[in-house]
Amino acid sequence: MARRPPRRSRAPDLLQLPQAWLSHHVQSAFATLGRLLRAPLATVMTVAVIGIALALPAALYVLTENLRNLVGSWDQAAAISLFLHRDISDQDAATVAGRLREWPEFQRVQLIGAEQALAEFREQAGFAEALAQLTTNPLPAVLALFPQPAYAAPAEILNLQERLGQLSEVDFVRVDTEWLLRFQAILDLAATLVLLLAGLLASGVLLIVGNTIRLEIQNRRGEIEIMELVGATASFIRRPFLYAGAWYGLLGGLSAWFLVTLAVLGLQGPVARLASLYRSEFPLAGLGPLELLTILGGSMLLGLVGSWIAVNRHLRGVEPG
Amino acid sequence: MIRFDHVWKRYPERGDALSDVSFELQAGEMVFLTGHSGAGKSTLLRLIGLLERPSRGQVIVNGRNLATLARGRIPYHRRQVGMIFQDHRLLPDRSVFENVALPLVVTGLGHKEVGRRVRAALDQVGLLKRERALPVALSGGEQQRVGIARAVVARPPLVLADEPTGNLDPDLSREIFELFERFHQVGVTLMIATHDLALIHAMHHRTFTLSEGRLVNDSGDD
Numbered sequence: 327m328a329r330r331p332p333r334r335s336r337a338p339d340l341l342q343l344p345q346a347w348l349s350h351h352v353q354s355a356f357a358t359l360g361r362l363l364r365a366p367l368a369t370v371m372t373v374a375v376i377g378i379a380l381a382l383p384a385a386l387y388v389l390t391e392n393l394r395n396l397v398g399s400w401d402q403a404a405a406i407s408l409f410l411h412r413d414i415s416d417q418d419a420a421t422v423a424g425r426l427r428e429w430p431e432f433q434r435v436q437l438i439g440a441e442q443a444l445a446e447f448r449e450q451a452g453f454a455e456a457l458a459q460l461t462t463n464p465l466p467a468v469l470a471l472f473p474q475p476a477y478a479a480p481a482e483i484l485n486l487q488e489r490l491g492q493l494s495e496v497d498f499v500r501v502d503t504e505w506l507l508r509f510q511a512i513l514d515l516a517a518t519l520v521l522l523l524a525g526l527l528a529s530g531v532l533l534i535v536g537n538t539i540r541l542e543i544q545n546r547r548g549e550i551e552i553m554e555l556v557g558a559t560a561s562f563i564r565r566p567f568l569y570a571g572a573w574y575g576l577l578g579g580l581s582a583w584f585l586v587t588l589a590v591l592g593l594q595g596p597v598a599r600l601a602s603l604y605r606s607e608f609p610l611a612g613l614g615p616l617e618l619l620t621i622l623g624g625s626m627l628l629g630l631v632g633s634w635i636a637v638n639r640h641l642r643g644v645e646p647g
Numbered sequence: 648m649i650r651f652d653h654v655w656k657r658y659p660e661r662g663d664a665l666s667d668v669s670f671e672l673q674a675g676e677m678v679f680l681t682g683h684s685g686a687g688k689s690t691l692l693r694l695i696g697l698l699e700r701p702s703r704g705q706v707i708v709n710g711r712n713l714a715t716l717a718r719g720r721i722p723y724h725r726r727q728v729g730m731i732f733q734d735h736r737l738l739p740d741r742s743v744f745e746n747v748a749l750p751l752v753v754t755g756l757g758h759k760e761v762g763r764r765v766r767a768a769l770d771q772v773g774l775l776k777r778e779r780a781l782p783v784a785l786s787g788g789e790q791q792r793v794g795i796a797r798a799v800v801a802r803p804p805l806v807l808a809d810e811p812t813g814n815l816d817p818d819l820s821r822e823i824f825e826l827f828e829r830f831h832q833v834g835v836t837l838m839i840a841t842h843d844l845a846l847i848h849a850m851h852h853r854t855f856t857l858s859e860g861r862l863v864n865d866s867g868d869d
Contacts, residue, residue, distance in 0.1 A: 557726035558753035
């Protein structure tokens with residue numbers, strides 16, 4: 327353009343670029359939020375559906391975590407009873423106990439000799455006479471083993487049980503906490519189910535957001551065409567839709583948190599009453615700050631990915647006519 | 648500025664819209680494109696704006712071969728080309744100001760500069776006082792002038808107009824063409840498709856005549 331020097335000089339543009347880019351993003355994010363809030367009914371519906379979908383796995387997670395806490399308070403009692411063969415003398419039993427004390431797995435090894443066991447038994451009302459009839463002591467020596475906390479996990483206990491069973495002096499091994507282990511296995515199963523459910527509902531959220539954004543793209547088709555006509559880049563056109571998806575996700579995550587917190591608050595009273603019947607206290611745990619952050623981050627990411635998919639599928643079809 | 652090199656455009660359903668069109672346009676030229684409806688005027692303009700790609704031949708704009716332009720570069724090409732349509736193509740739910748600002752907003756220009764340039768463009772087309780109005784509140788001629796302001800607000804070196812006065816009465820048409828004449832005087836290259844022969848003859852500019860997709864006459868009137 328010989329007669330008209332180009333007005334778009336590069337240097338000041340380049341200096342202003344990062345700032346302009348940032349301010350455009352901030353502006354775009356809040357403009358998108360404003361647009362969502364101008365259609366409150368549609369936005370609330372979408373956000374509520376996302377919130378409910380996310381609240382379900384979050385609530386189940388809270389449930390399993392609380393049960394885990396409950397079981398955890400009994401974990402200290404996890405102990406293994408080692409019944410020795412009846413022909414093992416108390417002296418030999420003491421040797422075995424001494425050997426087991428060397429194992430790093432155990433915090434404490436307590437020997438209950440056959441004689442001691444009999445004496446304890448005799449003290450219990452009603453047994454004295456029955457025991458007097460016996461010529462030999464029917465009771466074996468028993469070792470009570472208390473594992474270190476590091477070895478108290480279900481898998482470790484099972485491993486210990488197997489190794490202890492191989493000792494020649496041992497008649498059988500009883501894990502006092504077997505039911506606890508089973509319960510923990512059930513909890514682990516429940517946790518896996520929560521994950522599966524979360525995965526399923528997360529893909530539901532992707533579809534919800536994707537569909538909402540698809541409709542939005544259809545409604546604004548004319549505007550998108552004009553923007554392409556005047557030289558908007560693909561990323562410029564994509565941006566508000568991606569922000570909308572992120573907002574949907576974030577607001578949905580917030581409402582999921584709200585729903586779960588509401589449920590926990592509502593259950594606090596009944597749970598306290600139930601615990602008091604067991605002469606115990608059990609504070610119901612809700613979602614902590616880290617969990618809140620995880621939900622918000624995850625839901626925002628879901629919204630973003632959902633809208634990304636919709637945008638990539640449907641914006642490509644929009645060409646200026 | 649623009650060079651067509653044996654350009655063909657064939658639509659599967661309609662056959663050849665352009666057949667072997669070649670011409671060259673210098674920077675700063677103002678040229679009319681005329682012919683019956685369906686002669687290929689719109690197609691020719693759409694090829695320059697990269698709304699379409701030719702079936703054969705080459706279109707070179709501002710030294711760039713459009714055939715080799717990557718998809719991602721198309722927006723930057725369009726920023727160099729202001730386009731005006733018979734139906735204005737304004738956004739009905741945006742004010743005059745917002746409509747005209749769009750080409751600047753998409754480049755990420757700052758608020759103040761956008762406001763300054765939009766008002767300058769609206770001033771040029773005589774609509775400074777209507778910046779807050781919605782397009783429906785304007786007359787046909789005013790709407791077309793908003794469309795023109797939008798086409799020139801980013802100061803593109805090239806402006807294309809497709810039947811810009813098709814819906815306007817002769818007085819309004821003359822006003823619009825006088826606007827184009829002013830852009831021409833400040834160095835903008837213009838290509839205007841029209842069948843308003845009376846106006847074309849009155850203005851003494853180079854005129855291309857298309858007939859059934861062929862360039863049958865190139866009068867270097869300028």
